[in-house]
Amino acid sequence: MSLPSASTQVTFPAGEVRGSSTVLAVVPLPEDRYGVVTGTTPFHPLDHTWPDQPADTGSLLTADGAELPVLDCVTGGVSPEGELSLGPDIPVRRGDEAWAWLVVHVVGSAAGVGAPVAVGETVELRVDADRRAALSAAHTGCHLLALALNAALAPRWRKDPGRADALGHPDFDSLAMDTSRMDAQASTDVYRIGKSLRKKGFTADDLAADLPTLTAAVNEQLAAWVAAEAPVRVEAPGPELTARRRWACDLPEGHASIFCGGTHLHGLGELAGLSTELRLSEDGSELTAVTTPKRR
Known part of the structure; x- marks a missing residue:
């Protein structure tokens, strides 16, 4: 089986949800499924290195009119x-220049029938646009939460931790981040407040008692940013899957950007609201933020 030696080109950073391309490889998978690789795709795959945003789903429309549901979309690496x-079995970090990086669309096939599409065939790729919009809203909300939380926690730093966010505040989000996950309803970010964070200068004294005030401050900032209806974009240096992209937003306080491989809204005007719930574990070692966007 011949596999592509060049990385897949992607159009999802610009918000595309449809496109057509040539099938470059069809890979048999367990459970009568196949991985379809095209030269270009609007589908966003799950990132095996930082799996925060779920994969797009949708369909492939073949030349003979058959519609193949895309059940999953994973990152593939060719050594x-x-x-x-595929996915967690890739032994190197995404972007290793010695590897080719592929978007693999997972489709089903009737048992014993074989591959449902052929190499060299042109297919139309259709992403589930409503699900994409919901995931994009959650991802944009996740980045806004990071900036608002950094600002609200800024007075708790006894010294400069050596890392600031795009708006000049100590970058609690980056320094304390444990996991970040999003679905079609919300994003959930979990932060570790341990010895290493305290050594960098963060104080968690009376954080539990201060949580309602902190939550109110974060939500007030989020509401102000949504009301500003600032434009959002993904800045990409190139079309390849592994290009190091940035989420960018021109907030009233200044230009904000965060490295990000996911998808986003085109502007905060697409939101009717954005709010977060902050929870602190009983031992004070873990802060969880669940941020819920309300789409117009």
């Missing part, structure tokens, strides 16, 4: 030896 690894 210098020409071997394909």
Whole structure:
């Protein structure tokens, strides 16, 4: 089986949800499924290195009019030896220049029928646009939460931790981040407040008692940013899957950007509201933020 030696080109950073392309490879998978690789795609795959945003779903429309549901979309890596690894089985970090990086669309096939599409065939790719919009809203909300939380927690730093966010505040979000996950309803960010964070200068004294005030401050900032209806964009240096992209938003306080491989809204005017709930674990070692966007 011949596999592409060049990385897939992607159009999802610009918000595309449809496109057409040539099938470059069809890979058999367990459970009568196949991985379809095209030269270009609007589908966003799950990132095996930082799996925060779920994969797009949708369909592939073949030349003979058959519609194949895309059940999943994963990142594939082709090693210098020409071997394909998928998702968590990839042994190197995304972007290793010795590897080719692929978007693999997972489709089903009737048992015993074989591959439902052929190499060289042109297919139309259709992302579930409403689900994409919901995931994009959650991802944009996640980045806004990070900036608002950094600002609200700024007085708790006894010294400069050596890392600031785009708006000049100590970057609690980056320094304390444990996990970040989003779905079609909300984003959930979990922060570790341990010894290493305290050594950098963060104080968690009376954080539990201060949580209602902190939550109110964060939500007030989020509401103000949504009301500003600032434009949002993804800045990409190139079309390849592994290009190092940035989420960017021109907020009233200044230009904000965060490295990000996901999808986003085109502007905050697409939101009717954005709010977060902050929870602190009983031992005070873990802060969780659940941020829920309300789309117009």
